Amino acid sequence: MDLLRRWQVITIVVLLPSLLLYGAVSWILTSGVTKADRTPLEHSPEEFGLPYQHIEFLERGGPTKLQGWIIPSTSDQTIIFIHGLGGNRTSNDSLKIASNLRDLGFNTLLFDLRGHGDSDLGRISGGYFEQNDVLGAYDHLQKLGFPREKIGLLGFSLGAATAIMAASKESGIQAVVADSPYANVTDLLVQEVSRTTPIPSWLIPIFIPGTKLAANLIYGIKISELVPEYSVTDINYPVFIIHGENDSRIPVEHGLRIYNSAAEFSELWIVPDLEHNEVFQNHPDIYISRIAEYFMHRLLRD
Numbered sequence: 001m002d003l004l005r006r007w008q009v010i011t012i013v014v015l016l017p018s019l020l021l022y023g024a025v026s027w028i029l030t031s032g033v034t035k036a037d038r039t040p041l042e043h044s045p046e047e048f049g050l051p052y053q054h055i056e057f058l059e060r061g062g063p064t065k066l067q068g069w070i071i072p073s074t075s076d077q078t079i080i081f082i083h084g085l086g087g088n089r090t091s092n093d094s095l096k097i098a099s100n101l102r103d104l105g106f107n108t109l110l111f112d113l114r115g116h117g118d119s120d121l122g123r124i125s126g127g128y129f130e131q132n133d134v135l136g137a138y139d140h141l142q143k144l145g146f147p148r149e150k151i152g153l154l155g156f157s158l159g160a161a162t163a164i165m166a167a168s169k170e171s172g173i174q175a176v177v178a179d180s181p182y183a184n185v186t187d188l189l190v191q192e193v194s195r196t197t198p199i200p201s202w203l204i205p206i207f208i209p210g211t212k213l214a215a216n217l218i219y220g221i222k223i224s225e226l227v228p229e230y231s232v233t234d235i236n237y238p239v240f241i242i243h244g245e246n247d248s249r250i251p252v253e254h255g256l257r258i259y260n261s262a263a264e265f266s267e268l269w270i271v272p273d274l275e276h277n278e279v280f281q282n283h284p285d286i287y288i289s290r291i292a293e294y295f296m297h298r299l300l301r302d
Contacts, residue, residue, distance in 0.1 A: 036086045036115055036124045043090045045071060048099045059114070060135035067118040068111025068137065070144075071098050077150045077299040078107040080137050082159030084180075084277065085124065088117030092156040092179075093280050100288040106295065107146070111137055113159070125221045126185045127162035127228075134166040138173060148172040150299050154291065156180060156277055157250065161228045164258065168234040175298035176235065177291050178228075179242040180277050182250050183257040185226035186212075191249075229257045238266040240294045242287075244274030267294065 045052040052069045059066060068089055079101060083091045089110035098108040113133050114122025122129065134153065142148050152175030155163030160181035167173040182188055189211065190204045215221040232239060239262050243255030252270060259268040269290060271279045280287040 038116060039086060039088055039091075041088055041090045041117060043095050045069060045095060045098075048095050050095070050099055050102065055109070055111070055140065057111075057136050057140035059129075059132040060139055062129075062132055064114050064122050064129075064133065064136075065120045066111050066114065066133055066136060068109060071102055071108045071110070073102045073105050073107045075105040075107070076147050077105065077152070077295065078109060078141055078146050079152050079154050079175075079295060080134065080141070081108060081110045082130075082134055082153060082155035082163050083113065083116070084157030084159050086116070087156075087159075088112045090117075092159075092277055096284070097154070097280060097288065097291075100284075101292060101295075104288075104292050104296075106292070109137055109141060113162075123219050123221070125219070126223065126226045127158060127165055128221045128223075128226055130158070130162045131166040131169065134162055135170055138166075138170060149174050152176065152295050152299055154179070158182075161185070161226070164228040164235070164239065165226070165231045167239075168231040174237065175295055176239040177242065177294060178239060178255075178258065179279065180244065180247060180250055181228055181241065181254060181258055183227070183229040183254040185223060187254070188250065189223075229254075229261045232258050232262045236263055237298065238263050240267040240269070240291065242269045242279055243271070244276060244278050245270050245272045246274060247276045249276040 050071050052071045055068050055070055057066055058064065081094050083089060083094065089112050094110050098110060101108055112119040113130050114120060115124050138151055141151055149172055151173060153163040153167060153173060154177045156179045160178035163176050164178055164181060167176045189208055190201060212223045215223050241255045241259045243252045245252050255268065255270065259266055271283065274282055
């Protein structure tokens with residue numbers, strides 16, 4: 001009996017500190033990957049000679065207040081832009097793209113996701129909560145009188161993945177262009193944790209299960225549900241995926257996986273020799289032509 005008790009004590013003395021350390025590190029990693037640097041807006045519509053209306057709206061089903069612009073054109077087709085992690089409504093050359101789309105008759109809505117730009121504070125969640133931001137923008141357009149089935153999404157990086165997941169939950173959205181999306185956020189956790197924390201990359205995989213558990217228990221983020229390659233199967237129309245072949249932030253295989261899971265007649269444009277979100281910068285005319293053709297086909301239908 002004394003021997004059994006001795007082993008129990010030894011087990012507690014050894015395991016309890018280890019579990020506490022594991023939990024603490026998992027919490028630190030979770031905190032690191034759920035924060036983003038807030039960067040100020042770099043440009044304004046006036047710089048591009050664009051008319052605009054400042055808008056303020058709430059996420060769908062929640063209190064988070066979001067800030068943005070509507071840039072009007074001559075038709076009732078509207079594209080919602082969704083920026084990437086650490087960006088804002090002026091990132092990803094959004095105003096240049098919006099200006100080109102306006103010339104072709106598209107209205108655009110550019111806004112800041114939670115915790116970004118001028119929008120309210122909010123926990124960064126890899127798209128889990130940000131989906132509600134996108135759906136809030138979609139709901140706001142309808143309140144302003146824009147037709148619900150004439151609205152498409154254009155997302156970049158995190159915003160691209162978020163666009164796919166949001167569209168899979170809202171049947172009224174009828175078009176998605178995803179520029180450099182991830183297919184499964186779990187595949188990127190080691191890279192993102194290494195980028196945002198001082199933990200050595202070789203040690204991080206040990207803490208991934210704990211990080212997932214901490215994200216769910218502390219912040220309500222279900223990392224296992226952030227899988228656009230699964231979400232896209234719930235979208236019953238073709239989507240358009242764009243990816244740089246040399247993307248080191250989100251490897252091109254992610255775009256391929258989403259495309260392979262998407263509806264028939266979806267489009268995949270892989271551009272050689274380009275890094276993350278560099279396609280518009282290097283091929284602006286082709287970029288505008290291809291996304292405009294896709295949006296026209298999807299949104300100009302009766």
